[in-house]
Amino acid sequence: MKEHMTIISNRQIAKGIYELTLASSLVQRMHTPGQFVHVKVATFAPLLRRPLSLCDINHEAGECTIVYRAEGTGTTLLSQKQPGETLDVLGPLGNGFPLSALSSGQRALLVGGGIGVPPLYELAKQLVKNGVCVTIVLGFQTKDVVFYEERFASFGKTYVATADGSYGMKGFVTDVIEHHALSFDVLYACGPKPMLKALQQQFPHKELYLSLEERMGCGVGACFACVCRVPHSETAYKKVCSDGPVFRAGEVVL
Amino acid sequence: MNRLAVELPGLSLKNPIMPASGCFGFGREYAKFYDLSVLGAIMIKATTLEARFGNPTPRVAETPSGMLNAIGLQNPGIDKVLAEELPWLAQYDVPIIANIAGSTVEEYVEVAKRISKAPNVHALELNISCPNVKKGGIAFGTVPEVAAELTRAVKEVSAVPVYVKLSPNVTNIVAMAKAIEQAGADGLTMINTLLGMRIDVKTAKPILANVTGGLSGPAIKPIALRMIYEVSQAVSLPIIGMGGIQSAEDVIEFFYAGASAVAIGTAHFIDPYVCPNVIRDLPPLLDELGIQHISECTGRSWNNGQTVYCGA
Numbered sequence: 064m065k066e067h068m069t070i071i072s073n074r075q076i077a078k079g080i081y082e083l084t085l086a087s088s089l090v091q092r093m094h095t096p097g098q099f100v101h102v103k104v105a106t107f108a109p110l111l112r113r114p115l116s117l118c119d120i121n122h123e124a125g126e127c128t129i130v131y132r133a134e135g136t137g138t139t140l141l142s143q144k145q146p147g148e149t150l151d152v153l154g155p156l157g158n159g160f161p162l163s164a165l166s167s168g169q170r171a172l173l174v175g176g177g178i179g180v181p182p183l184y185e186l187a188k189q190l191v192k193n194g195v196c197v198t199i200v201l202g203f204q205t206k207d208v209v210f211y212e213e214r215f216a217s218f219g220k221t222y223v224a225t226a227d228g229s230y231g232m233k234g235f236v237t238d239v240i241e242h243h244a245l246s247f248d249v250l251y252a253c254g255p256k257p258m259l260k261a262l263q264q265q266f267p268h269k270e271l272y273l274s275l276e277e278r279m280g281c282g283v284g285a286c287f288a289c290v291c292r293v294p295h296s297e298t299a300y301k302k303v304c305s306d307g308p309v310f311r312a313g314e315v316v317l
Numbered sequence: 318m319n320r321l322a323v324e325l326p327g328l329s330l331k332n333p334i335m336p337a338s339g340c341f342g343f344g345r346e347y348a349k350f351y352d353l354s355v356l357g358a359i360m361i362k363a364t365t366l367e368a369r370f371g372n373p374t375p376r377v378a379e380t381p382s383g384m385l386n387a388i389g390l391q392n393p394g395i396d397k398v399l400a401e402e403l404p405w406l407a408q409y410d411v412p413i414i415a416n417i418a419g420s421t422v423e424e425y426v427e428v429a430k431r432i433s434k435a436p437n438v439h440a441l442e443l444n445i446s447c448p449n450v451k452k453g454g455i456a457f458g459t460v461p462e463v464a465a466e467l468t469r470a471v472k473e474v475s476a477v478p479v480y481v482k483l484s485p486n487v488t489n490i491v492a493m494a495k496a497i498e499q500a501g502a503d504g505l506t507m508i509n510t511l512l513g514m515r516i517d518v519k520t521a522k523p524i525l526a527n528v529t530g531g532l533s534g535p536a537i538k539p540i541a542l543r544m545i546y547e548v549s550q551a552v553s554l555p556i557i558g559m560g561g562i563q564s565a566e567d568v569i570e571f572f573y574a575g576a577s578a579v580a581i582g583t584a585h586f587i588d589p590y591v592c593p594n595v596i597r598d599l600p601p602l603l604d605e606l607g608i609q610h611i612s613e614c615t616g617r618s619w620n621n622g623q624t625v626y627c628g629a
């Protein structure tokens with residue numbers, strides 16, 4: 064569950080966006096897209112681990128890939144790590160996207176916003192392997208931070224939108240879905256909470272799986288840092304780290 | 318001879334290492350990492366009479382060498398803890414210290430009466446950092462008379478020894494400890510978290526939804542050590558020390574300050590294996606220091622090597 068993984072590569076793929084490839088036997092325990100790893104970026108500071116989603120799992124090579132945005136102390140430090148160095152990684156943690164929701168020939172719509180895009184990559188890969196037809200909608204702030212468009216395109220029709228219109232369609236992912244009248248059996252999404260809320264409102268009667276983010280302590284379900292409310296209850300809760308991060312729409316209050 | 322075994326009121330510990338309350342849930346999550354029977358004891362999450370949801374999120378914020386938390390005593394309530402959590406923990410050979418909390422003296426008394434009768438609960442830990450709703454929300458743990466009254470009331474009904482967990486958010490920790498000792502407590506645990514806050518530079522808003530939270534982790538270790546050093550010389554109660562412990566060296570430092578056992582909290586979030594690792598590292602460290610038994614360390618920084626507290 065906890066290992067020192069070796070950094071194979073750590074490179075910038077868009078403005079402030081990095082792709083980190085790690086190797087160790089821990090990879091053999093990684094199976095489900097949407098699961099995350101809890102990464103200790105430095106020995107002393109910062110103190111806490113950082114939750115980062117699995118973006119690609121490659122059992123044959125014994126490698127996994129994480130795509131992250133360097134923004135705060137931890138992720139900026141991470142972006143300075145060199146190949147050959149090791150990282151203390153706890154995981155895989157949490158419950159990922161349910162693949163069994165779809166069988167061969169059915170249609171999945173994958174919707175990613177910003178740094179919520181990475182976990183959809185492994186998801187697309189596994190769905191396609193199961194014979195599911197995949198359509199992908201990616202939303203970004205601006206042209207400079209767009210990543211993985213071609214990689215997703217190898218799995219299915221891929222649409223890109225930017226909030227400022229500098230690339231692809233101008234607008235939000237919900238605009239793309241409406242504009243192209245995209246239909247699906249199951250929708251999988253990861254991104255900022257306003258995006259998840261908008262999707263939930265757009266498709267109140269469909270089967271949606273949403274991946275949530277919350278500030279974490281332990282990452283394993285022990286500290287109650289990452290809870291969210293359950294509808295119609297004063298005291299019921301779910302923990303994002305151990306019950307999620309993926310929930311069925313309606314299961315928790317966004 | 319087990320050189321790590323420690324005897325305290327109500328507690329025969331195979332070693333003096335235990336997870337601190339609120340950082341280990343009810344043990345289920347860490348049982349996936351190792352056999353909980355290796356632990357000296359377990360301090361379970363604060364239990365209240367009714368289930369509590371706690372505070373809105375964000376509930377945690379990072380600080381240099383520490384973290385703030387404002388969980389808000391989320392717990393399933395005493396009925397569920399008695400029916401589900403404690404029976405589940407009974408499969409392990411480890412004494413449980415039940416951390417209890419409340420908004421009124423009556424609530425503490427009710428929880429204490431019931432939880433202290435559970436077969437694997439060997440001691441209570443009174444979390445007195447909670448606001449007293451009948452006294453304008455001032456924490457029980459900030460006024461010595463109030464803390465003493467609460468201690469007395471709980472002592473009267475508890476079937477097991479009562480340890481009181483001191484809040485560091487006071488001007489005179491020694492006066493507080495003395496008042497609690499006189500009220501009949503069997504031991505002290507210290508320290509709880511220090512009140513603090515952080516503000517987001519971009520939004521100018523507090524990071525924690527609750528605005529303020531409790532500071533824990535290595536950042537508070539020097540404060541915990543100073544307080545244990547002062548209190549252990551002023552009272553004759555055994556002390557379970559906590560605050561930023563991460564290693565066997567830290568444990569020895571807490572013993573030297575005056576602790577007879579220790580608890581580890583925040584360090585679990587950094588390394589789930591911290592407790593078994595510290596237990597493993599202690600014997601070789603004692604060898605290196607030329608110490609036979611860990612109890613010899615208690616109070617060494619001020620007592621010139623005499624053992625101050627030799628068990629119940």
Ligand SMILES: Cc1cc2nc3c(=O)[nH]c(=O)nc-3n(C[C@H](O)[C@H](O)[C@H](O)COP(=O)(O)OP(=O)(O)OC[C@H]3O[C@@H](n4cnc5c(N)ncnc54)[C@H](O)[C@@H]3O)c2cc1C
Pocket residue numbers: 099109111112113114115116117129130131132133134135136137138139178181182275276277278279308378379
């Ligand atoms: C399940 C999950 C999966 C994630 N997957 C990815 C991913 O694949 N790629 C990616 O770039 N980011 C991902 N994130 C967000 C990522 O964890 C934060 O960007 C990161 O923790 C920020 O750390 P920092 O030190 O750079 O920022 P700081 O602001 O310095 O961090 C301070 C504290 O706040 C926490 N924090 C800050 N932002 C977030 C956030 N958005 N979510 C949770 N905690 C936060 C940090 O963990 C840290 O404890 C994920 C978050 C979660 C919960």
Ligand SMILES: Cc1cc2nc3c(=O)[nH]c(=O)nc-3n(C[C@H](O)[C@H](O)[C@H](O)COP(=O)(O)O)c2cc1C
Pocket residue numbers: 280286337338339340362363386388390416444482508509510532533534535537559560561562580581582583584
């Ligand atoms: C997330 C979190 C939750 C906590 N919950 C409780 C609690 O329910 N009851 C209590 O008495 N102390 C609680 N504490 C305080 C710890 O038990 C401990 O006293 C404190 O964190 C100092 O130790 P540390 O630095 O090793 O964490 C909590 C601490 C943290 C970080």
Ligand code: FES
Pocket residue numbers: 278279280281282283284285286287288289290302303304305
């Ligand atoms: S981060 Fe501790 S319970 Fe989720």
